[in-house]
Amino acid sequence: MPAELSAAEIRALRRELVAWYAVAQRDLPWRRTRDPYAIWISEAMLQQTRVETVIEYWRRFLARFPDARTLATAREDDVLGLWSGLGYYRRARHLHAAAKALVERHGGEFPREPTLVRELPGVGAYTAGAVLSIAFDAPEPLVDGNVARVFARLFELDAPLGSKELDRELWALARRLVPGSGAGEWNQAVMELGATVCTPKNPRCDACPLARRCRARATSRQGELPRPKARRAAVDVELDVLFVARGRDVLCVRRAQGGRMAGLLELPTIERAQGGHARLHPTEHAGGIVFRVGEVLGSVRHTITHHRIRATAFVGRAPHRELPPPYEWHASDQLDRLALTGLARKVLRVLPS
Ligand code: SF4
Known part of the structure; x- marks a missing residue:
């Protein structure tokens, strides 16, 4: 924490940034509501996903599940289906579980008490701060990747990203800087600066x-801060993906x-x-069925965290028509609506229709 940050400096910092935000903010649909449920969904989607991608997903999700009660009573498959393509599916499962908790514990309403919000499945310090400050203007701090970058540069913080030391400094600053009134505007202003001006590169x-x-600008250290955390080495993975058809149906596997x-x-x-690869040889799948593998249909590249995947799609033949779980047959023209993995979706796009 920069010891010399005076109350007058803090006031000036807030004033200047919030004035900029008032004119420079992007027009995003979740900024036109104070509904904590709608804001919560946007925050969950925005973690790990780009704003441009989230907009359409958010609209569809809100149209289908307009409140916690509707989401709480939905089938998990329907929730995951609407999430399909956004990745990091744990977020969707957490939303579903948290919606049930909201109904059971709070009559379907979002609580205003930070400790109660933090008890909801999947809701961490960031999400609690975002929903409480934006929906209720509660003076709650938050730190996300954008805030971390802005603060690390503004206050010249040297500890690497992901370190306990930097986390401590960032949260201390966030708590000190968040105003008693206008917290939602302030928090969004810092994040907006990080997203649109104080960008990683x-x-x-x-501007x-x-x-x-x-301080980073004064010392020309913008390109150096925040210091990155050590990266995990990339791992190359080769996968064979089987396209097994039965009339109009396609064989899918439900992940455990x-x-x-x-x-x-x-x-x-x-x-x-x-x-x-397995071509033209009987190949045993982890589900226990031995498939025959035929001609190549295409290949795709896909990345999941540090795994760089190259997947080759083959025609596959099943030993019999009736297959036990985890195998499921689904109509090919319904696949789009199912909760498919991102890789499966990509492979289906390169297959001849
Ligand atoms: S590094 Fe540049 S964009 Fe980021 S806070 Fe400093 S002056 Fe602003």
Whole structure:
């Protein structure tokens, strides 16, 4: 925490940034509502996903599940189906579980008490701060990636991203800077600055309302801060994906509960053994069925966290028509509506129709 940050400086900082935000903010649909439920959904979607992508998903989700009660009574498949393509499906499962908790514990309303909000599944300090400050103007702080970048540069914080030291400094600053009134505007203003001006690469310092207060700018360290956290090495993965048809139906596999992308549907997928693929040989899938593998249909590239995947799609043949779970047949013209993994969706796009 910069010790020399005076009360007068804090007031000036708030005034200048909020005045900039009033004219420079992007017109985003969730900024036109104070409904905590709608804001909460947008915050969940915006974590890890770009604004441009979220807009349409948010509209569709709100149209289908306009309040916590509707979401609480929805089938998980329907919730995941609407989420399909956004990735990080745990967010959708948490929203679903939290909606049930809102109904059971709070009559379907969003509580205003921070400790009660934090008890909802999947709601961390950031989301609680965002919903409470934006919907209710509660003086709650928040820190996300944008705030971290802005503060690290503005106050020249040297600890690396993801470190306990930086987290402590960032939250201390966020608590000190959030105003007693107008907290929602302030929090959004910091995030907007990070998203549109103080960007990860090439920050537009000439257009920054805080330029003359910025310590990184004064020392030309904008490109250096925040210091990155150590990256995990990328891992290359080769997958064979089988397209198994039965009339108009396509064979899918339901991913196991408890693992990654739990409960989503994918095409039968086999990690390729080193030194070759399964083509023209009987190939056992993890679900226990041995498929025959035919001609190549296409290939796609896909990235999940640090895994760089190259997936090759083949015609597959099942040993019999009736297959036990986790196998499921689905009509090919309905696949779009199902909760498919991002990779399955990509593979289906390159297959001949
Ligand atoms: S002056 Fe530049 S580095 Fe500093 S806060 Fe503004 S955009 Fe970011």
